Each structure stands twice: as C-alpha cells, then as structure tokens.
Amino acid sequence: MKEEEVLKQRTSLLRQPKAVWAVAFACVISFMGIGLVDPILPAIASQLHASPSQVSLLFTSYLLVTGFVMFFTGFISSRIGAKWTLLVGLIFIIVFSALGGTSSTINELIGFRGGWGIGNALFISTALSVIVGVSVGGSAKAIILYEAALGLGISVGPLLGGELGTISWRGPFFGVAVLMLIALLAITFMLPPMQKPQKKVKLFEAVGALKYKGLLTMASAAFLYNFGFFVLLAYSPFVLHLDEHGLGYVFFGWGLFLAVTSVFSAPVIHRKLGTLTSLVVLFASFAVILFGIGVWTSHSVVVICGIVIAGGILGMINTVLTTAVMGSAPVERSIASSSYSAVRFIGGAIAPWIAGILAESYTASTPYYVGAAVVLLGMIILLLGRKHLVNIQAGH
Numbered sequence: 444m445k446e447e448e449v450l451k452q453r454t455s456l457l458r459q460p461k462a463v464w465a466v467a468f469a470c471v472i473s474f475m476g477i478g479l480v481d482p483i484l485p486a487i488a489s490q491l492h493a494s495p496s497q498v499s500l501l502f503t504s505y506l507l508v509t510g511f512v513m514f515f516t517g518f519i520s521s522r523i524g525a526k527w528t529l530l531v532g533l534i535f536i537i538v539f540s541a542l543g544g545t546s547s548t549i550n551e552l553i554g555f556r557g558g559w560g561i562g563n564a565l566f567i568s569t570a571l572s573v574i575v576g577v578s579v580g581g582s583a584k585a586i587i588l589y590e591a592a593l594g595l596g597i598s599v600g601p602l603l604g605g606e607l608g609t610i611s612w613r614g615p616f617f618g619v620a621v622l623m624l625i626a627l628l629a630i631t632f633m634l635p636p637m638q639k640p641q642k643k644v645k646l647f648e649a650v651g652a653l654k655y656k657g658l659l660t661m662a663s664a665a666f667l668y669n670f671g672f673f674v675l676l677a678y679s680p681f682v683l684h685l686d687e688h689g690l691g692y693v694f695f696g697w698g699l700f701l702a703v704t705s706v707f708s709a710p711v712i713h714r715k716l717g718t719l720t721s722l723v724v725l726f727a728s729f730a731v732i733l734f735g736i737g738v739w740t741s742h743s744v745v746v747i748c749g750i751v752i753a754g755g756i757l758g759m760i761n762t763v764l765t766t767a768v769m770g771s772a773p774v775e776r777s778i779a780s781s782s783y784s785a786v787r788f789i790g791g792a793i794a795p796w797i798a799g800i801l802a803e804s805y806t807a808s809t810p811y812y813v814g815a816a817v818v819l820l821g822m823i824i825l826l827l828g829r830k831h832l833v834n835i836q837a838g839h
Contacts, residue, residue, distance in 0.1 A: 459588070463578045465633035467592045469533065469626035470570050473563060474596025475603060476505070476536070476619060477676070478698060482605035482690035483612040484680045490612060493549040495681050496799030502677045503796045504553045508560030509567070510788035516568040517644040517781050524639045525576070526630070528569045533627045535562025537620050544616035568784055571765075572777040573637070586769075590705040590762045598698020605691015648774075649782040655772035660828030662783045665764055666790030667821030668726060671733055674814035675753055677795035682740055682807050683747070693747050697754035704755040709762035718767045719829055725760045726822035729753060730815040737811030767832075 480487070480501055488498045520528040539558035546552035571589050578585040607614030645651075653659045680690050712721045732753045739745035768783045769776050798810035825832075 459578050462634045463574055463585075463588065465626075465629040466529070466570050466573050466577075467588055469529070469566070469623075469630055470574075470589065470592035471596040471599065472619065472622045472626050473536065473566050473570070474593045475600035475622070476540070476559060476563060476596075478597045478600035478694055479604040479615050479619060481601045481676065481680055481694050482687045483608040483615060484677075485690075486608060486612045486687060487549070487552070491546075491549045491552070494799070494803070495678075496796060496803060497549050499677055499795035499799040500549075500553045501556050502673060502794075503792045504557035505560045505563070506673070506788045506792035508557045509564045510785045510792060512561050512564035513568050513781050513785035513788065514649045515646065516565055517649055517775075517778050518646050519565065520569050520572075520777070521640050521642070521644040525569050525573050525637045526634055528565050529573065529630055529634070530627060532562040532565030532567075532569065533623055533630070535559070535565065537562075537623045537627065540616050540623065541620040544613040544620070546613075564785075564788075568777070568781045571780050573634070575776065576637070577634075586766050587706050587710065587762065590709070590758070590765060591702055593761065594698055594702025594705045594758055596698075598695050598702055601694030601698065602691045605687045605689075605695075608687035608691070644778065649778050649785065652772055652774045652778050652782040653786070655774070656828065656831035658768065658772035658774075658779055658782060660824060660831050661764065661768045662786035663828075664722070664726075664821040664825045665768075665783060665787040667817050667824065668729070668760060668764075669787050669790035670794040671729060671814040671818035671821075672757060673791040673794035674798045674810050675733065675736075675750060678798035678802065678810050679736075679746065679750055681802070683743055685743075693750060696751045700751055700754035701758035701761070703758065705758035705762045708755070709759040712759055713763050713766065718763060719825060719832055721763055722760065722767075722825055723822055725756055725763070726818055726825070729756045729760065730818040730822070732756065733811045733815035733818065737808040737815065740806075740808040740811065 484495075484498050484501075487493065487501070488495060516528065523531070536559055539555045539562065543552055543555040543559065546555060571586070574589050575585040578588065603618060604615040607618050653662060676694075683690065683693065685693065712725075715721075716724065732749050736746050736749040739749075765780075768779055772779050774782075794814070798814070801809040801813060
C-alpha cells in the first residue's frame with residue numbers, strides 16, 4: 444500500500460465526530476475495570492483475610508454477570524434506545540464501584556463487583572454498535588477504535604490501580620467512580636439523541652443467534668481463548684510477588700502492547716493471512732507463551748517478559764475476532780456482538796477461580812499449562828469449524 448493511502452487511512456481513523464470520542468473515552472474507563480484490581484489482589488487478600496481463589500472471584504463475579512447480562516442488552520437497548528442504555532450502564536458502574544470501595548468483607552466486594560458487571564454489560568455491548576453507527580470511515584475503522592479503547596483501558600487500569608492502591612486498596616474503586624461520572628457527563632452532552640431501532644429485539648434473540656454455526660464456532664473459540672486470557676491476567680499477580688507499583692507497571696506494559704498491536708498490527712496480519720490462518724497462528728503463539736511461563740514460573744523476569752509479549756498477541760486476536768464475528772451470522776451486528784461477547788466473557792469468568800484452585804491443589808505452574816491446553820483447544824475448534832467460516836475467511 445502506498446504511503447499516501449496509509450496516511451489517508453490513519454487520518455480518517457482519527458478524524459471522528461466528538462460523539463465517537465466521548466464514547467471511546469467512556470470505553471477506556473469501562474475497560475479499566477478489567478485490570479484495575481490486578482495490582483491490588485495481594486493487598487485485598489491480605490487485608491480482607493482471603494485466599495487467592497477467593498480473591499479471584501472478584502474477576503469471576505464481574506465477568507460472569509457481564510456475560511449473562513450481555514445476552515439481553517439488545518432487548519433492553521431496542522426499547523430504551525442506545526444512548527439511554529449507555530447512561531444506565533454507566534450509572535450502575537458508578538454506584539457499584541463506589542460501593543466496592545466501602546466493602547468490609549471479601550463477600551461484599553465480590554457482590555459489588557457483580558453489580559458492576561451489570562453496568563459493564565449494558566455499556567460495552569452497546570458502545571461498539573454506537574461507535575460503528577456514529578463514526579466515519581467504515582465499520583472496520585470503528586472496530587479498530589473500539590479495540591484501541593479496550594487496550595488503552597486495560598493498560599491504564601493496572602497503572603491506576605497500582606498508583607491508587609499504594610494509598611489504599613479502596614482507592615481504585617473510588618477512582619473509577621469519579622472517572623465514570625466524567626464519562627457520564629461527556630456522553631450526556633456530546634452524544635446526540637439516537638433513534639430507537641424500528642425492530643424490537645426479542646428477549647432471547649442473542650441466545651438464539653448461536654444456532655448459526657459460524658457464530659457458534661467463533662464464540663466457542665473466544666470462550667476458550669478468554670480462559671487463557673484471564674489465567675494470565677488474574678492469576679499472574681500471585682506468582683510475581685511484586686508490590687502494587689510493580690504489578691501496575693508490568694500490566695501497563697502488557698496492556699499498552701495490546702493496544703498498539705490491536706490498532707497497527709492486527710489489520711496487517713488479517714489482510715495478509717485472512718481470518719482463519721491469522722487466528723490459528725495467534726492462538727498457537729499465545730498457547731506457547733502460556734506454556735513457557737508455566738515452565739519458568741519461578742523466574743520473575745521470564746514471567747514478566749512473557750506477560751508483556753502475550754499482550755501483543757492478545758491485541759491482534761481481539762481485533763481479528765471482533766471484526767470477523769460481525770459477519771459470522773445473518774443477524775444484526777449488535778445481536779452478533781452481544782451473543783459473541785456474552786460467551787466470551789463467561790469463558791473469562793471461570794478462568795480466575797479455576798486457576799486459583801489448580802494452584803492451591805497442584806503447583807504454581809499448573810494454571811498456565813491448563814490455560815495453554817484450553818487455548819489450543821480453541822484453535823482446534825476454529826479448524827474443525829472452518830467450513831462454517833467461509834464468508835469471513837478473507838481478511839477484509
């Protein structure tokens with residue numbers, strides 16, 4: 444591609460309406476919630492007298508509720524409109540993140556993280572369709588913006604969690620509540636009213652969309668891939684033995700690499716290799732990294748390098764998967780996105796808890812070995828279901 448064409452593409456990517464940037468900013472803050480608690484997990488375990496597997500339930504309750512509610516966000520959004528769905532989701536996040544900061548027991552905190560997950564589901568699944576709807580330059584560029592916001596949020600989340608966590612483990616929860624209030628105001632005033640869709644989404648329409656083999660194949664692979672993703676994200680803080688600052692910097696590097704590759708590298712590998720081949724190569728690469736971390740779990744430098752390098756692989760997987768799933772079934776994009784995201788988040792929900800149990804029952808390396816095997820299983824499912832992915836094979 445000529446240099447002028449590349450420059451033109453990047454310019455159109457960045458020249459977006461204010462509404463797009465308002466939603467993207469809120470996406471960054473929302474995705475901070477995923478990695479926010481990473482640097483403070485050991486501190487929470489110590490101060491609330493909880494085991495690693497109990498603390499890992501902070502991820503499980505958050506992701507499990509997010510996943511199940513995502514099945515029904517289309518039903519809600521088609522009745523109250525996309526803008527109100529975003530605002531209601533942000534209100535849930537503000538309230539429950541603030542309540543999380545007031546928790547006195549691990550069970551309270553787990554419960555409030557679940558409430559946070561409701562808001563996360565309403566916001567995240569609607570935000571992608573809103574960005575696609577109000578952006579300029581086509582859906583592919585809108586998805587890249589969305590994934591960039593995801594990566595930036597995931598990277599800044601641990602950094603913010605580490606900085607505020609040095610004051611108190613409660614600090615990050617209150618910090619997100621304040622930032623989300625700013626995002627709420629930005630969307631309220633910068634996102635114009637959006638028409639409700641003429642067609643009302645049925646209550647179980649997103650669940651029913653999984654009857655299409657292409658979408659089911661993509662969602663199943665994402666379920667297994669996300670298992671490995673959250674083994675890396677939620678379990679690694681317990682093997683690094685770093686303080687809040689150290690963990691914050693490690694996962695900031697991980698998320699920053701994820702953001703960069705999701706925007707710049709993913710479109711290139713997708714275009715050159717196509718959907719299936721690029722995903723098979725990336726899944727295999729991620730599995731190798733997890734296995735390598737498992738072999739050298741006691742060597743912190745190797746684990747840190749593996750985490751950061753994995754971030755680059757995960758950024759490309761996220762973008763390619765999200766782009767491909769939009770054309771994987773003859774349903775509206777918002778329905779496909781909700782269905783796929785729901786299954787994906789549920790896969791992530793079970794990983795932290797299982798990782799904690801495996802580490803307590805066997806060795807510190809076992810969660811990484813299991814994570815690598817599960818990711819390879821996701822790759823096998825993509826290969827077995829390739830005949831259902833004919834419409835999305837080309838890297839467009």
